[in-house]
Amino acid sequence: MARAIAVIGAGYGDEGKGLATDWLAAARPDTLVVRANGGAQAGHTVQCADGRRHVFGHIGSGAFVGAPTFLSRFFVVNPLLYLRERAALRALGVVPEVWVDGACAVSTPWDMWMNQMLEAARGAARHGSCGVGFGETLERHERDAAYRLQVSDLLDPRRLRERLQAIRRDWLPLRLGELSLALPPALAADALIERFAGDCAQFLDHVRLGDVERLRSAGRVVFEGAQGLRLDMDRGDWPHVTRSHTGLRNVVTLVREAGIDALDVLYASRAYVTRHGAGPLAHELSAPPYAGIDDPTNRPNAWQGSLRFAWLDADRLCADIAADLSDAGPLPLRPQLLLSCLDQCPPRLRYWCDGRPCEAGVGTLLDELRSRLGLHALYGSYGPTRATLQRLDGALARAA
DSSP states (O other): OOEEEEEEESSSSOSSHHHHHHHHHHHOTTEEEEEOSOOTTOOEEEEOTTSOEEEESSSOTTGGGTOOEEEOTTSEEOHHHHHHHHHHHHHTTOOOOEEEETTOEEOOHHHHHHHHHHHHHTGGGOOOOOSSSHHHHHHHHHHOGGGOOBGGGGGSHHHHHHHHHHIIIIIHHHHHHHHTOOOOHHHHSHHHHHHHHHHHHHHHHTOEEEOTHHHHTOSEEEEEOOSOGGGOTTTSOTTSSOSSOOSSHHHHHHHHHHTOOEEEEEEEEESSEEEOSSSOOTTEESSOSSTTOOOSSSOOBTTTBSOEEEOEEHHHHHHHHHHHHGGGTTSOEEEEEEEEOGGGSOSEEEEEETTEEEEEEHHHHHHHHHHHHTOSEEEEEOSSSGGGEEEOOHHHHHHO
16 A cells, blocks of 8 residues: 555644544545544544434544544453444444554553542542543553453453453452452442443444455555653653553554554644643643634543643644654654634734744744644634535735
């Protein structure tokens, strides 16, 4: 395959990755959307012109236009939440085609509960967890192979139950002791194992197993990243990060394995910064930066609180993207940038550049970013649907 494209969030998430993936998938009917990091904690919003709207977690954001999804081995599967999402999509008239690598880690109800209790116990020192068990799943998966549960284990009901019993018998007391938690009786019951085994069986009924060879048979591959560069486990502000590589690192591994020759990288950012959850936020504001901002997806919730806002920092944005591009090694790249939610911004933007506050039109900001990063193309979105996404190069960008 000659070339693929990756959609990478350049901030803390919520930058428009779902919109970009939907737009790319709609342009090519032979698109395969690949999830290369994260899990059910993703929240990628796609809104259709006919009013249908969905926030994607497990399933790729190209599902509305029929693009199949491949969950790579870097993805963490949550059968319970997958089944809920699939039911929600079916109610919208969408029956998603989903392929999954047998090496994907699997979240259990115990992982979800421990994640929630641990985050709640942190109080004002919360890390910003979504409470879906992602971090605890990887803690168990990476700590000891005896407690590892992956999709391939779900194929054998007896092996699945034996592994769940081992997790309950041996892993839970160990981990609960470390976290100073006590397991509620309902979570210790055999009935929980049986319910979860049933969820796993239903999950298998609705997916197909595959590996990286699935990428070779696709006409075009779109890697849909989750979270953003500022939440990367190695480059973000520890401990307020996600437990995955949110940029190109996993993508490049899969690209090489699939024999893909080159990669376009579409970095997504709003024209301001948002963060949903705890952690540092440079140039933070006490209110949304512009009066027209509306975000129906990121409503206040018990785990992440209210959406936070800040001015965009062009210096940090460029440094983060440049660092991520360096992970590609000799792989030929064409970096691109999408500025989303421009319809909610005034003609002149406020942002930081060269260590000081600036105010200028979007074209001036884009010219600065293009000059620093050698961007191949610039895009902007002016609404929630794919029809509002347009290229902003040359005179169009200067006039925008």
